[in-house]
Amino acid sequence: MKNLEYKGYTGSIEYSPEDSLLFGKVLGIQGLISYEGETGSDLEKDFHEAVDTYLADCDANGVKPEKPFKGSFNVRVSPSLHQKAALLAKEAKVSLNNFVAEAIRLRVQKS
Template identity: 80%
Template structure:
């Protein structure tokens, strides 16, 4: 899936066959910022306008805008896997965070099969 990017915000691209309309929402934040368009160009323009409106509204109300994908998240795994990962991190003289980051980077950048 391709995404839209603007001012640090990422937007989804969806298609409604029923409405013959492209639509999406900003990803990685709790608030709902949605947009739509009949063409890709209209969708992208509405996405940018939606992000700008959100940022302007936050500024006008003195609210801090949500930052998408802050670089911190909780992961729930089995105690056994947690133990194995922690021990491997200690053996390789690295942090558990670094070990997990390396594993995710390896998986995310892996070429599709």
């Protein structure tokens, strides 16, 4: 397992040799939600508690919780790469967005 998953949130798994401690943070959101544990089970339990606490705090304060990986993001590329991609998308009669999404999909399938 490379990441933890709970209630739609993904958490990293890191190790600190200095502290002999596992730790992580929720990925894909701006806010910082971190957790730690001495064992894998402790880490997963603290991850669940951190997400539950975050959701409860949002609810108590009338704040909408951040949703990770919403499906939209900005990508910065060189002007020449942008031009080449846009022209290839036009030739393929697809939007630049669909062209980029397909390129990402193909790369992800290879991993």
